[in-house]
Amino acid sequence: MDILTQTEENYLKAVFKITENDEKVASTNAIAALMNTSPASVTDMLKRLAGKGFLNYEKHRGVNLSEHGNVLATNLVRKHRLWEVFLVKMLDFSWDKVHDIAEQLEHVQSDELVERLDLFLDRPQFDPHGDPIPDADGKMTMRKQILLSTLAPNNEAVLVGVQESAATFLQYLDKMRLSLGTQLKIIERFEYDGSVKIMLTGGEEITISHKVCENLFVQKTK
Amino acid sequence: MDILTQTEENYLKAVFKITENDEKVASTNAIAALMNTSPASVTDMLKRLAGKGFLNYEKHRGVNLSEHGNVLATNLVRKHRLWEVFLVKMLDFSWDKVHDIAEQLEHVQSDELVERLDLFLDRPQFDPHGDPIPDADGKMTMRKQILLSTLAPNNEAVLVGVQESAATFLQYLDKMRLSLGTQLKIIERFEYDGSVKIMLTGGEEITISHKVCENLFVQKTK
DNA sequence: AATTATTTTTAGACTGGCCTAAAATTTAGA
DNA sequence: TCTAAATTTTAGGCCAGTCTAAAAATAATT
Numbered sequence: 032m033d034i035l036t037q038t039e040e041n042y043l044k045a046v047f048k049i050t051e052n053d054e055k056v057a058s059t060n061a062i063a064a065l066m067n068t069s070p071a072s073v074t075d076m077l078k079r080l081a082g083k084g085f086l087n088y089e090k091h092r093g094v095n096l097s098e099h100g101n102v103l104a105t106n107l108v109r110k111h112r113l114w115e116v117f118l119v120k121m122l123d124f125s126w127d128k129v130h131d132i133a134e135q136l137e138h139v140q141s142d143e144l145v146e147r148l149d150l151f152l153d154r155p156q157f158d159p160h161g162d163p164i165p166d167a168d169g170k171m172t173m174r175k176q177i178l179l180s181t182l183a184p185n186n187e188a189v190l191v192g193v194q195e196s197a198a199t200f201l202q203y204l205d206k207m208r209l210s211l212g213t214q215l216k217i218i219e220r221f222e223y224d225g226s227v228k229i230m231l232t233g234g235e236e237i238t239i240s241h242k243v244c245e246n247l248f249v250q251k252t253k
Numbered sequence: 254m255d256i257l258t259q260t261e262e263n264y265l266k267a268v269f270k271i272t273e274n275d276e277k278v279a280s281t282n283a284i285a286a287l288m289n290t291s292p293a294s295v296t297d298m299l300k301r302l303a304g305k306g307f308l309n310y311e312k313h314r315g316v317n318l319s320e321h322g323n324v325l326a327t328n329l330v331r332k333h334r335l336w337e338v339f340l341v342k343m344l345d346f347s348w349d350k351v352h353d354i355a356e357q358l359e360h361v362q363s364d365e366l367v368e369r370l371d372l373f374l375d376r377p378q379f380d381p382h383g384d385p386i387p388d389a390d391g392k393m394t395m396r397k398q399i400l401l402s403t404l405a406p407n408n409e410a411v412l413v414g415v416q417e418s419a420a421t422f423l424q425y426l427d428k429m430r431l432s433l434g435t436q437l438k439i440i441e442r443f444e445y446d447g448s449v450k451i452m453l454t455g456g457e458e459i460t461i462s463h464k465v466c467e468n469l470f471v472q473k474t475k
Numbered sequence: 476a477a478t479t480a481t482t483t484t485t486a487g488a489c490t491g492g493c494c495t496a497a498a499a500t501t502t503a504g505a
Numbered sequence: 506t507c508t509a510a511a512t513t514t515t516a517g518g519c520c521a522g523t524c525t526a527a528a529a530a531t532a533a534t535t
Contacts, residue, residue: 060481069523131363135361139357148344258491261491281514298492313512
């Protein structure tokens with residue numbers, strides 16, 4: 032019986048997001064910060080979700096997803112990203128506007144809907160921010176991408192994803208004419224503040240801050 | 254400040270549905286029956302929604318929508334029907350499966366989403382069950398449709414809508430090869446039980462019950 | 476190692492949305 | 506018209522999800 036409330040689903044997603052990279056467990060505080068709620072509320076919910084078998088939880092030790100919880104969370108990510116593709120590709124939304132709407136759409140319950148949407152969109156592998164879309168079995172194709180901040184001068188690369196997807200950041204990229212697929216070459220890295228001068232296709236040269244570099248995923252092309 | 258919970262929205266829709274035809278007001282019991290809830294719960298909610306200005310409510314008198322509430326409810330109907338069109342036209346769902354999914358999708362909050370969806374679907378005027386879709390200003394094009402049960406023998410007509418949209422009824426129509434746009438001619442009406450023999454395009458003759466006739470909207474063609 | 480700072484949990488309370496049972500009101504019938 | 510039936514509302518309580526404040530546990534610092 033896998034009928035969770037939207038709130039419960041959001042908690043699972045939060046744990047997923049926090050633990051998907053390095054972290055082994057998600058802390059109460061981290062979850063509270065991510066969800067704009069109080070640590071006390073988080074503790075309550077963690078106990079509920081652990082009781083239902085979606086989380087592994089020991090007092091004061093943080094949580095992570097059980098196998099069952101992981102399936103649920105992955106499916107939510109799949110739905111979220113598929114809807115984002117729909118919004119951008121079909122409804123012509125800009126990539127900085129789709130997150131909030133997809134947050135709502137991802138909670139619609141219908142396996143058949145997801146399957147048909149996936150088919151309609153031609154089984155996309157990446158969402159508008161370059162994030163991989165899990166397939167119906169939870170598998171996703173990973174790219175050998177690196178952060179732009181780790182790339183040495185003279186290398187050439189193509190922008191394939193963003194780490195952060197806050198609207199303000201995406202709008203900044205739009206202004207700079209940086210979009211997924213953009214080819215670029217590292218001209219110079221300034222050690223003083225970590226900013227980097229890059230050349231875009233067409234020869235235009237721009238300088239971007241270290242913070243921006245840390246939020247751009249690229250693949251080396253030469 | 255028009256942020257309602259999904260439940261509140263569902264109550265407004267229920268009042269809309271009950272009062273859209275003949276009834277001047279919706280009774281507590283009628284709402285409770287439609288929403289599968291108890292009359293006591295309905296009374297609670299009616300007071301809340303009236304307090305927020307969405308309903309006109311006097312004790313023991315039933316309710317109807319305020320101007321404000323009517324705008325909200327109409328917009329919900331618009332969203333519901335647009336999503337149904339999307340599901341059938343774009344995702345190739347059959348018309349008996351879309352209601353429940355649209356019930357969820359209609360609660361997604363984004364005016365821009367609705368506008369873009371409407372445009373994407375080419376501003377449809379009717380949903381897959383033949384119901385009119387309100388435009389952004391709440392106006393809808395009404396057809397001069399009548400119930401098949403009121404049509405006399407020898408008249409020819411085209412099926413343009415269904416009154417009831419329960420899955421079992423729609424599946425029955427599919428089996429009988431009755432779909433929107435189907436041309437038909439009344440051959441004979443049996444007074445005994447109100448059933449009617451009709452001829453479809455192609456010459457096939459079928460007999461349908463009075464109950465079915467009362468749930469089919471047609472337009473006379475001759 | 477002892478104390479301080481941080482994190483996490485508990486306790487108690489609030490709202491929304493629901494319930495059942497009982498009271499009040501309206502409607503229908505004799 | 507007066508009583509019975511049906512409808513509606515009130516009363517009181519439950520659960521999910523949230524909060525603040527305080528207590529407990531863990532981590533950091535001296």
